[in-house]
Amino acid sequence: MKAYFQLLRPHQWLKNLMLLFPPFLGGTLLGGHYSSGQLLWPLVAFCLGSSATYIVNDICDVEQDRLHARKKHRPLAAGRIGVRLAVVLAVVFAAGAVAGAWWVSARFLVFLLLYLGVSLVYSLWLKDMPLVELFCVVSGFLLRLLAGGEAYGVAISDWLFLSVFLLALFLVSGKRLSELRHEGGEAPERIRSVLACYPQGFLEGCMLLSGSAVLVTYTMYVISHQSTIWVIPLSCFGLLAFWRRVLSGRGGDPTRALLMDPCLFIAGVGWVVVVGWSVYG
Incomplete structure (x- = not known):
């Protein structure tokens, strides 16, 4: 059961809380605007879909993962779960995600199918294309x-869209930089083959560019929605804490960082409290 649990990567479901950003920031998340089904089904659909994409990605990377000091312990790389069974699980979870998304709405299903499609193409072909692979994850x-x-x-x-885009680029660039500097060593291709294609200083520049820009776009979003400016500091x-974590070699996975780094966890909870008070208080 532990192997199946690891294969599904439930800690990555934290990313699906992004679905709640629009109603949370729009002031409709609380106050009984939605039934429990309306609130939970979109999250369930994307959790099932994301687990399906992680399984497919592990299937495609199983040989490379066996060369990685940490990833070699993943269920497929370690041989605790067979590839055929993993394929079946991926199909089942993808089908469940599609059914759940259809229950929400046809347009929501389109977004889920786009997510599954981009993830599949990324795992099969685009993950080895520099810069393109970054934007696939950001998408x-x-x-x-x-x-x-x-x-x-x-x-x-528009300001929220740009803020999420730039924040995602900042986080993904940080994860790649962490892999390159603190896991890749002299053979980054053994960690992730595309890392060898990024010139020195490129990923640092991506973090600097996107991190600076997201502060501008998010500030414009806050001002345009007359929210509290105290959320900007x-x-x-939070951005600087993540940057410091990456450069100090403590890992760049956003979800693990948020759950394990006290500074980032406090910043995340503080952001929810401050924004929640501004919108709902």
């Missing part, structure tokens, strides 16, 4: 945001 965050707006009937403003603290 997963954007599709979650747009799907959340559709599921909960909230319009996505808190957001800046």
Whole structure:
């Protein structure tokens, strides 16, 4: 059971909370605007779909994972679960995700299918294409945001769209930089083959560019929605804490960082509290 649990990567479901950003920021998440089914089914659909994509990715990377100091312990790489059974599980979870998304709405289903399609193409072909692979991962965050707006009937403003795009690029670049500097060593292709294609300083520049830009776009979003400006220093603290974590070699996986790093966890909870008070208080 532990092997199946690891294969599904439930800690990565944390990314699907992006679906709740539109109603949370729009002031409709609380107050009985949605039934429990309306609130939970979009999350369930994307959790099932994301687990299916992680299984497919592990199937495609099984040989490479066996060369990785940490990833070799994954269920498929370690041989605790067979590839054929993993394929069946991926199909079952994808079918469950599609059924759940159809129950929400036809347009929500389109966003889920786009997410599954991009993830599949990424795992099969695009993960070895520098820069393209970064934007494929970033698109997963954007599709979650747009799907959340559709599921909960909230319009996505341009400033919010840009803020999520730049934040996702910052986080993904940080993860790649962490892999390159602190896991790849002299043979980055043994960790992730595309890492060898990024010139020195490129990923650092991506983090600097996107991190600076997201503060500008999010500030414009806050001002345009007349929210509390105190959330900006808190957001800046969170960005710098993640950057420091990456450069100090403590890992760049966003979900693990949020759950394991006290500074990031406090910044995340503080952001929810401050924004929640501003919107609902």
